Amino acid sequence: MIDIHTHIIPNVDDGSSSIEQSLEMIRQEISVGVKEIVCTPHHILNRYEKSVEEIKEKFEQLQQAVEENKLPVKLYLGQEIYYTPREDILAKLENKQLLTLNNTNRVLLEFSFTREPEDIQEIIYHFNIKGYKVIVAHVERYEWITLEKVYALKSEGALIQVNSGALVGLTTGKEKRFVKKLLKNDLVDIIASDMHSFRPSTLDKALKITKRKDLFSFKLD
DSSP states (O other): OEEEEEOOSBTSSSSBSSHHHHHHHHHHHHHTTOOEEEEOOEEBTTTBOOOHHHHHHHHHHHHHHHHHTTOOOEEEEOOEEEOOTTSOHHHHHHTTSSOOGGGSSEEEEEOOSSSOOTTHHHHHHHHHHTTOEEEETTGGGOTTOOHHHHHHHHHTTOEEEEEHHHHTTSSOHHHHHHHHHHHHTTOOOEEEOOBBTTBOOOHHHHHHHHOOGGGGOOOOO
């Protein structure tokens, strides 16, 4: 399995506060069957704004610790980028001030949980025009989302990611029901953990429920 959405790099966001904690998180991922991990620290305007250089430095330190501890896992680097019209995310991507997933054209985008973007289809369209493929992070968490809006997102070429914790019942009943509805309608492209120090990986349990290995083996090329 590959986990494309995690917060395990230490001291860059709210995911991990130390190398030791990050290593424990990685060991937990390995224990549930994960072989590859994409590290996706938050970028949120005025909240989490570590530079790409600092993130890469912390990532390399984590990679070195993984090698020293002989942990059987591959690490890749990306970001989870919070979309706001107050920031030109496309320009920052073009200028290498923000990160795609493993230096591909895949961009993990997060939106406001409570306030629907003015025209989310138009947002996806503009990313497409610039050559980026948007992965919508944890779509079940948005209060404004509906099945029809997920269909609209996919019609613009967006990929839909859901959190394993929602499917296995670690969040709310509403989120669990919505994820199951998305799966029933074949609208889910990726299941990931969105792992933080306070949120364990439950990919193994999600795999048992879905029995769909394709949702856990996303290709980064």
